[in-house]
Amino acid sequence: MIQIKKNISLAPLTSFKIGGPAKYFLEAKNADEVIEGLKWAKKNKIKYFVLGGGSNILISDEGFNGLVIKVQPAKIFFKNLSGVISAGTSLAQLVGASIKDGLTGLEWAAGIPGTLGGAIYGNTGAMGHSISESVEKIKVLRNSALINLKNKDIKFAYRKSIFQKNKDVILEIELKLQKGDREEIKKLIKENLLKRSLSQPHYPSAGCVFKNLSPRLTSLGLAKLLEKYPELENFKKSGVVSAGWLIEKCGLKGKQIGQAQISEKHANFIVNLGNAKAKDVIALINLVKKTVKNKFDFDLKEEIQYVDFK
């Protein structure tokens, strides 16, 4: 029998520490409880939302007028380099288990908050890697039926998966890693954590707000831009224009609306200085998009997901 709670504050369950309450809230311990929760929502004609670690979302100040389902973590076991992991497992737990078992392939994920389910949804990545590289199969709940998907079915791309288009609930992920040297793994993780600590702000945030772009996406023409900003040559080579670089060049670092601020440390982060509201973050996002469009003719797209904005 599932236990549905009422009027649960969501802000503490997000890394931004922003957002109103969930009208209904379920902590699902297993697939059966997720199924029961979905049935309950259907019967009561209530919409639902699956919450992971809340580290890539902005929840509206009014909250979520429906059922929030949080998939709980389960114990991690790797056997013969493969492990079947619950979607609710945090990336931190997973990186810890890979160190313990001397498995390589997830060092890039050290220091990224959130769960494996959320990472699959947005194909989370860093340092030139992404979670898609380690995924073998995924078990999801689709219209109350359990189905297994192979890596190629998920249509992973840069910060993309099919889950952004459908309403599947991700339940379990089969990951495959490689045998590595435990000391080398630890060393790389330590280096990656240091890089993060030096480059990222320490205030509450949802990580990078905008996706990076392809240099081809400006109608001004890259040649004109390169004349003005020779640094863009680096981006041409790497194939990616950093959204943070564009925002910084617009002079927006440090810009504040209410208690939300474009980080002084990393221009692609919006930070909560204390009591920021979702509406302040939205106002900053709109300002950034408009300014970048006017200066560079690039259309920035959000990496973060919005929850329940009308």
Ligand SMILES: Cc1cc2nc3c(=O)[nH]c(=O)nc-3n(C[C@H](O)[C@H](O)[C@H](O)COP(=O)(O)OP(=O)(O)OC[C@H]3O[C@@H](n4cnc5c(N)ncnc54)[C@H](O)[C@@H]3O)c2cc1C
């Ligand atoms: C300081 C900081 C640094 C970060 N660095 C990075 C980085 O380097 N690279 C990067 O890519 N991201 C980064 N992020 C963003 C974020 O941590 C990752 O994208 C993370 O993997 C999101 O997981 P989550 O569990 O928090 O997802 P949530 O924020 O809870 O949810 C994100 C989306 O996934 C969906 N979702 C979650 N679980 C499920 C499920 N079981 N079934 C179906 N849908 C689900 C939600 O409905 C929502 O739409 C960073 C964030 C912070 C705060």
